[in-house]
Amino acid sequence: MVLRLTGRLARRRGPVGDRCPIDRTLQIVGSRSAFLLLREALYGTTRFDDLVRLTGFTEAVAAKRLKELVDHGLLERRPYQEPGQRTRHEYVLTDRGHDLMPALLALAQWGRTHSPRKDGGPTPLHDGCEAEVRVVMQCAAGHPVVEDELVLTS
Amino acid sequence: MVLRLTGRLARRRGPVGDRCPIDRTLQIVGSRSAFLLLREALYGTTRFDDLVRLTGFTEAVAAKRLKELVDHGLLERRPYQEPGQRTRHEYVLTDRGHDLMPALLALAQWGRTHSPRKDGGPTPLHDGCEAEVRVVMQCAAGHPVVEDELVLTS
DNA sequence: AGGCTGACTTTCCAAGGGCATAGTCAGTCA
DNA sequence: TGACTGACTATGCCCTTGGAAAGTCAGCCT
Numbered sequence: 345m346v347l348r349l350t351g352r353l354a355r356r357r358g359p360v361g362d363r364c365p366i367d368r369t370l371q372i373v374g375s376r377s378a379f380l381l382l383r384e385a386l387y388g389t390t391r392f393d394d395l396v397r398l399t400g401f402t403e404a405v406a407a408k409r410l411k412e413l414v415d416h417g418l419l420e421r422r423p424y425q426e427p428g429q430r431t432r433h434e435y436v437l438t439d440r441g442h443d444l445m446p447a448l449l450a451l452a453q454w455g456r457t458h459s460p461r462k463d464g465g466p467t468p469l470h471d472g473c474e475a476e477v478r479v480v481m482q483c484a485a486g487h488p489v490v491e492d493e494l495v496l497t498s
Numbered sequence: 499m500v501l502r503l504t505g506r507l508a509r510r511r512g513p514v515g516d517r518c519p520i521d522r523t524l525q526i527v528g529s530r531s532a533f534l535l536l537r538e539a540l541y542g543t544t545r546f547d548d549l550v551r552l553t554g555f556t557e558a559v560a561a562k563r564l565k566e567l568v569d570h571g572l573l574e575r576r577p578y579q580e581p582g583q584r585t586r587h588e589y590v591l592t593d594r595g596h597d598l599m600p601a602l603l604a605l606a607q608w609g610r611t612h613s614p615r616k617d618g619g620p621t622p623l624h625d626g627c628e629a630e631v632r633v634v635m636q637c638a639a640g641h642p643v644v645e646d647e648l649v650l651t652s
Numbered sequence: 653a654g655g656c657t658g659a660c661t662t663t664c665c666a667a668g669g670g671c672a673t674a675g676t677c678a679g680t681c682a
Numbered sequence: 683t684g685a686c687t688g689a690c691t692a693t694g695c696c697c698t699t700g701g702a703a704a705g706t707c708a709g710c711c712t
Binding site: 391392393396403404406407429430432433 | 687688689690691692
């Protein structure tokens with residue numbers, strides 16, 4: 345046992361279903377295309393054809409997924425106009441979308457550390473101090489938290 | 499733009515494919531069943547029928563996914579024997595599996611904050627100090643990092 | 653020997669993800 | 683007016699995910 349469970353959670357006899365926030369998150373962004381489109385949005389890509397080209401998904405898949413992400417409020421579809429061009433739309437991350445960043449970084453961190461490829465991928469650095477950035481667990485009092493110091497209460 | 503990209507990453511003209519560690523992670527644990535089985539494993543559930551009952555997946559799905567997770571080294575299938583019982587197997591998280599915890603916690607954190615249900619789900623607390631635990635970005639020098647202080651180098 | 657139980661395996665099915673190709677549509681430019 | 687471009691939309695296909703239900707199999711117990 346690695347984690348201490350208390351309350352209803354410890355007594356559960358069957359699936360917790362919608363009460364699990366991991367599951368609820370996955371219902372919204374649980375596909376590869378959703379994650380990778382959000383990655384691109386985080387990288388600063390906003391135009392439809394750039395999102396298509398840089399993720400490698402087909403236009404059909406991208407259009408469908410982008411629409412879902414907009415519906416769920418992770419992206420905002422915003423009109424803009426370049427001089428001499430007609431009105432277009434760009435997709436920009438909302439606050440809800442930005443809040444997924446720790447999750448994306450955590451997945452990337454695992455991939456860099458544990459997937460076979462040795463050229464793991466881009467290393468995230470802290471601008472200015474240049475030290476590597478990691479995702480860590482920390483309590484509101486500022487203590488670093490390791491796994492067996494964690495209690496789940498429901 | 500929210501994140502600064504440098505090197506190859508900034509110059510890329512097409513999909514990065516396998517060079518993206520997020521994508522590589524998703525190829526391994528990118529399904530709902532994989533995530534939820536890992537969640538259960540993290541909760542300390544080890545036996546096949548408990549994993550089936552508590553995640554709500556069918557035995558067929560659970561068996562298949564567990565096999566994959568074992569193959570990828572996130573779980574270990576380990577024989578054990580209770581007195582007067584025949585030999586059985588339990589599934590326990592390996593170090594590779596444990597390392598996914600920040601990602602799971604980050605997904606849970608997003609779900610609790612942003613998904614409609616008001617009873618968000620279990621709150622993770624720091625054992626002893628009882629403060630809420632969150633996933634945060636931090637550099638090796640110990641500074642908290644916000645999104646626009648992040649540079650990706652490849 | 654036969655039953656029971658935990659741990660699967662097998663078969664069949666529906667829904668969704670993703671690809672390829674082709675078509676649409678609106679506004680700008682020549 | 684017609685071409686061109688960015689941004690979709692439609693169709694058909696295959697593969698994977700996941701569910702339902704039944705079958706298998708090993709070993710302990712009576």
